Amino acid sequence: xxxxxxxxxxxxxxxxxxxxxxxxxxxxxxxxxxxxxxxxxxxxxxxxxxxxxxxxxxxxxxxxxxxxxxxxxxxxxxx
Amino acid sequence: xxxxxxxxxxxxxxxxxxxxxxxxxxxxxxxxxxxxxxxxxxxxxxxxxxxxxxxxxxxxxxxxxxxxxxxxxxxxxxxxxxxxxxxxxxxxxxxxxxxxxxxxxxxxxxxxxxxxxxxxxxxxxxxxxxxxxxxxxxxxxxxxxxxxxxxxxxxxxxxxxxxxxxxxxxxxxxxxxxxxxxxxxxxxxxxxxxxxxxxxxxxxxxxxxxxxxxxxxxxxxxxxxxxxxxxxxxxxxxxxxxxxxxxxxxxxxxxxxxxxxxxxxxxxxxxxxxxxxxxxxxxxxxxxxxxxxxxxxxxxxxxxxxxxxxxxxxxxxxxxxxxxxxxxxxxxxxxxxxxxxxxxxxxxxxxxxxxxxxxxxxxxxxxxxxxxxxxxxxxxxxxxxxxxxxxxxxxxxxxxxxxxxxxxxxxxxxxxxxxxxxxxxxxxxxxxxxxxxxxxxxxxxxxxxxxxxxxxxxxxxxxxxxxxxxxxxxxxxxxxxxxxxxxxxxxxxxxxxxxxxxxxxxxxxxxxxxxxxxxxxxxxxxxxxxxxxxxxxxxxxxxxxxxxxxxxxxxxxxxxxxxxxxxxxxxxxxxxxxxxxxxxxxxxxxxxxxxxxxxxxxxxxxxxxxxxxxxxxxxxxxxxxxxxxxxxxxxxxxxxxxxxxxxxxxxxxxxxxxxxxxxxxxxxxxxxxxxxxxxxxxxxxxxxxxxxxxxxxxxxxxxxxxxxxxxxxxxxxxxxxxxxxxxxxxxxxxxxxxxxxxxxxxxxxxxxxxxxxxxxxxxxxxxxxxxxxxxxxxxxxxxxxxxxxxxxxxxxxxxxxxxxxxxxxxxxxxxxxxxxxxxxxxxxxxxxxxxxxxxxxxxxxxxxxxxxxxxxxxxxxxxxxxxxxxxxxxxxxxxxxxxxxxxxxxxxxxx
Numbered sequence: 001x002x003x004x005x006x007x008x009x010x011x012x013x014x015x016x017x018x019x020x021x022x023x024x025x026x027x028x029x030x031x032x033x034x035x036x037x038x039x040x041x042x043x044x045x046x047x048x049x050x051x052x053x054x055x056x057x058x059x060x061x062x063x064x065x066x067x068x069x070x071x072x073x074x075x076x077x078x079x
Numbered sequence: 080x081x082x083x084x085x086x087x088x089x090x091x092x093x094x095x096x097x098x099x100x101x102x103x104x105x106x107x108x109x110x111x112x113x114x115x116x117x118x119x120x121x122x123x124x125x126x127x128x129x130x131x132x133x134x135x136x137x138x139x140x141x142x143x144x145x146x147x148x149x150x151x152x153x154x155x156x157x158x159x160x161x162x163x164x165x166x167x168x169x170x171x172x173x174x175x176x177x178x179x180x181x182x183x184x185x186x187x188x189x190x191x192x193x194x195x196x197x198x199x200x201x202x203x204x205x206x207x208x209x210x211x212x213x214x215x216x217x218x219x220x221x222x223x224x225x226x227x228x229x230x231x232x233x234x235x236x237x238x239x240x241x242x243x244x245x246x247x248x249x250x251x252x253x254x255x256x257x258x259x260x261x262x263x264x265x266x267x268x269x270x271x272x273x274x275x276x277x278x279x280x281x282x283x284x285x286x287x288x289x290x291x292x293x294x295x296x297x298x299x300x301x302x303x304x305x306x307x308x309x310x311x312x313x314x315x316x317x318x319x320x321x322x323x324x325x326x327x328x329x330x331x332x333x334x335x336x337x338x339x340x341x342x343x344x345x346x347x348x349x350x351x352x353x354x355x356x357x358x359x360x361x362x363x364x365x366x367x368x369x370x371x372x373x374x375x376x377x378x379x380x381x382x383x384x385x386x387x388x389x390x391x392x393x394x395x396x397x398x399x400x401x402x403x404x405x406x407x408x409x410x411x412x413x414x415x416x417x418x419x420x421x422x423x424x425x426x427x428x429x430x431x432x433x434x435x436x437x438x439x440x441x442x443x444x445x446x447x448x449x450x451x452x453x454x455x456x457x458x459x460x461x462x463x464x465x466x467x468x469x470x471x472x473x474x475x476x477x478x479x480x481x482x483x484x485x486x487x488x489x490x491x492x493x494x495x496x497x498x499x500x501x502x503x504x505x506x507x508x509x510x511x512x513x514x515x516x517x518x519x520x521x522x523x524x525x526x527x528x529x530x531x532x533x534x535x536x537x538x539x540x541x542x543x544x545x546x547x548x549x550x551x552x553x554x555x556x557x558x559x560x561x562x563x564x565x566x567x568x569x570x571x572x573x574x575x576x577x578x579x580x581x582x583x584x585x586x587x588x589x590x591x592x593x594x595x596x597x598x599x600x601x602x603x604x605x606x607x608x609x610x611x612x613x614x615x616x617x618x619x620x621x622x623x624x625x626x627x628x629x630x631x632x633x634x635x636x637x638x639x640x641x642x643x644x645x646x647x648x649x650x651x652x653x654x655x656x657x658x659x660x661x662x663x664x665x666x667x668x669x670x671x672x673x674x675x676x677x678x679x680x681x682x683x684x685x686x687x688x689x690x691x692x693x694x695x696x697x698x699x700x701x702x703x704x705x706x707x708x709x710x711x712x713x714x715x716x717x718x719x720x721x722x723x724x725x726x727x728x729x730x731x732x733x734x735x736x737x738x739x740x741x742x743x744x745x746x747x748x749x750x751x752x753x754x755x756x757x758x759x760x761x762x763x764x765x766x767x768x769x770x771x772x773x774x775x776x777x778x779x780x781x782x783x784x785x786x787x788x789x790x791x792x793x794x795x796x797x798x799x800x801x802x803x804x805x806x807x808x809x810x811x812x813x814x815x816x817x818x819x820x821x822x823x824x825x826x827x828x829x830x831x832x833x834x835x836x837x838x839x840x841x842x843x844x845x846x847x848x849x850x851x852x853x854x855x856x857x858x859x860x861x862x863x864x865x866x867x868x869x870x871x872x873x874x875x876x877x878x879x880x881x882x883x884x885x886x887x888x889x890x891x892x893x894x895x896x897x898x899x900x901x902x903x904x905x906x907x908x909x910x911x912x913x914x915x916x917x918x919x920x921x922x923x924x925x926x927x928x929x930x931x932x933x934x935x936x937x938x939x940x941x942x943x944x945x946x947x948x949x950x951x952x953x954x955x956x957x958x959x960x961x962x963x964x965x966x967x968x969x970x971x972x973x974x
Contacts, residue, residue, distance in 0.1 A: 018417055018420070018421040022417060056249055056250055057410070058410065058414075059130050059307070059339075059410060
């Protein structure tokens with residue numbers, strides 16, 4: 001199995017952190033800019049696209065998707 | 080067990096139903112106008128995120144176009160080619176009942192032709208419609224299957240002028256929209272077009288939702304939500320019956336999504352407790368109806384509750400006019416889902432899915448039952464569901480979906496269930512992938528349930544036997560194939576349709592290969608009858624071709640031609656001229672033109688046939704096509720073209736290891752080309768290397784040995800050739816394979832002639848000519864080259880089938896005048912009444928000094944017959960003695 005990859009996804013507006021399990025356990029953080037950052041590790045590209053599709057389906061405007069090299073471990077405590 | 084609960088039918092129909100207009104609807108003339116104007120283009124694309132009123136707008140628009148609009152609401156289950164197109168055709172049939180009947184049948188065929196081929200028939204039918212059609216695909220973002228996208232792109236590319244496609248989606252689809260945009264063939268409505276304007280927001284909030292907001296508050300709300308309709312609707316719901324509207328509006332902050340989430344909670348929590356619970360419980364469902372809701376909630380007020388939600392505009396859309404089925408607005412359902420996960424335990428949610436699964440299963444809606452079982456993570460239950468429904472699905476042509484479900488199960492579980500293995504093994508068997516199928520078959524045998532389930536046991540083993548039989552025919556082990564097919568026949572229950580239909584095909588193929596042509600014909604006639612009764616074009620065309628194949632071997636070229644023409648006619652009548660099976664019929668017809676030496680027509684038919692079969696990709700049929708092409712091109716002296724065709728055949732063969740028919744056909748074709756292009760020595764060497772003539776199945780072995788005989792004749796190895804040909808002739812005659820006997824006799828004639836046995840040569844040739852004349856065989860003689868021309872001239876001179884012979888000579892490129900007298904010295908009188916072949920044989924033996932007794936022994940006839948023949952010869956030659964006869968015969972060039 002491939003090692004998980006750490007991602008940071010930014011969307012416009014704030015969503016509550018109760019969505020974390022819906023987004024594969026990504027951490028939800030509100031930024032002062034009014035954006036929300038979803039960060040954490042995802043199994044692979046397919047998992048990333050799954051999350052992006054959920055973002056689309058919730059009508060959240062996407063600002064940025066970033067792969068963070070050597071990012072920290074996935075915050076599993078969100079499960 | 081088949082269930083036809085009314086819910087089943089109405090649920091499927093809801094996908095084709097234009098969602099009824101909602102009472103709170105804000106009419107949007109500015110957008111309707113744009114949509115109307117866009118009808119001149121090929122495609123309208125409504126692409127915007129959730130909650131912008133795409134579906135509502137489309138339904139308002141097409142409701143006005145009424146009888147011209149076909150509607151299809153897509154869901155995730157449509158990511159299957161067959162299902163997607165079946166629904167799409169069904170949608171078109173809501174506008175024109177008879178459209179696409181054949182297409183529906185073909186999409187459900189066990190080995191359907193390429194989608195593009197089927198779509199072409201639908202496109203042609205649409206083009207012939209007297210009026211315009213608007214086809215709406217709603218929620219296209221749910222399609223992720225590339226094959227479906229490819230099909231839609233093909234449809235778009237070839238859309239007739241009277242058809243317009245409208246697609247609504249949350250994400251731009253992977254279709255060639257850029258090309259349409261460049262050609263001005265695309266109308267687009269995007270989020271900025273769809274947002275409520277200030278006027279629309281006012282109408283919506285104050286008129287439709289019955290609020291009485293001040294202009295400033297409307298503006299604030301509109302700014303807050305950026306005209307996002309779902310946001311405005313949520314806000315309106317929270318504001319209803321609220322005294323502090325102004326404070327409420329100014330109070331909320333954050334991005335508009337946060338607002339949405341906040342508002343959802345607001346809206347839900349302001350409902351009475353039973354409504355709250357109902358919303359949370361039922362929002363796991365993609366579609367809802369009263370009884371289904373009751374199954375989830377354990378209450379009995381489902382229908383009333385749904386009506387109540389609708390009355391309150393709680394994001395629920397009726398899906399039919401009877402208001403039996405509904406769905407939540409997708410986004411609202413997602414938001415409810417989040418609330419549910421936040422407030423309820425995973426156990427409770429799992430239990431809801433299991434209840435939904437149970438209800439759907441009881442009502443015969445397997446798809447939904449399976450998806451809820453999977454959502455509950457109950458694989459055992461899923462496996463049971465799949466097992467119970469698998470046969471019905473295979474019968475309906477839903478194999479792809481079935482396989483996807485099996486894939487969703489943990490491998491250990493899937494492998495431990497014989498029926499799941501059976502359904503995985505069938506498609507592998509069809510595709511000739513013996514290596515992949517065999518381990519599954521062994522797995523199944525290891526798991527057959529023991530005696531308490533005797534009937535099921537037989538059915539399972541019957542399937543295994545039927546698959547093994549098919550694999551055996553491919554491998555070329557025909558006796559085993561026949562045995563296995565008979566065993567399958569005994570084991571399988573009468574109603575097990577798929578294997579039942581395959582058994583006679585498999586048997587016919589095996590008997591054919593073994594040379595048992597009568598039995599093969601009988602079986603094919605049986606299949607043909609079944610096909611005609613059920614109106615299955617695919618089976619009928621295919622069987623007619625196989626029958627034609629048998630007739631060709633039997634030397635009934637005319638009958639074979641009639642069969643192929645009938646196949647073509649039937650296909651044409653049904654608008655199915657473009658199907659892959661029809662391609663095979665064209666290849667067969669091409670072969671018949673080849674036999675008649677109409678090479679131009681042969682080439683045309685074979686090329687068209689190959690082109691039609693491209694998308695269909697059946698290895699045996701494709702290889703038949705390419706080898707027929709190679710043979711025809713070689714006859715046209717196009718050596719390079721012939722080699723290229725051979726390479727194409729070779730490529731397909733190399734992808735199917737141990738496929739006897741392919742191996743034999745390609746090998747035969749290669750050595751025939753080698754003989755023509757490189758000569759007998761190279762051909763003989765290649766034949767030895769390729770072990771030509773050693774293939775197990777008789778029909779293929781015989782073909783190979785006939786080529787070996789050609790190689791021997793060409794290499795002037797007369798004795799070997801004659802030995803082989805004698806065996807072949809005897810076997811072909813005994814087996815009624817007269818089509819092949821003609822060629823064998825022609826080769827025999829050449830070899831005997833070379834051994835200065837003119838009478839023997841002419842006897843063989845006469846027989847060949849008799850068999851060939853009625854059926855119009857030409858090429859088989861022309862292929863033998865100049866020595867055959869000489870022989871034919873002699874035959875014609877002796878009055879053996881003179882017209883046919885001179886016609887054949889014309890085909891050699893030799894003018895007819897030359898043929899009549901060429902071997903005779905000028906001025907020599909010819910016979911008024913020609914000698915028969917037998918008489919020539921007798922004359923020849925007289926010339927060699929045989930006594931009448933010896934002639935009788937040599938020809939295995941009675942002494943009296945010899946005397947009768949001799950007296951006839953004397954009469955025809957106008958002589959009275961042996962010596963006079965010999966002198967006269969030499970004068971006439973008969974000896």
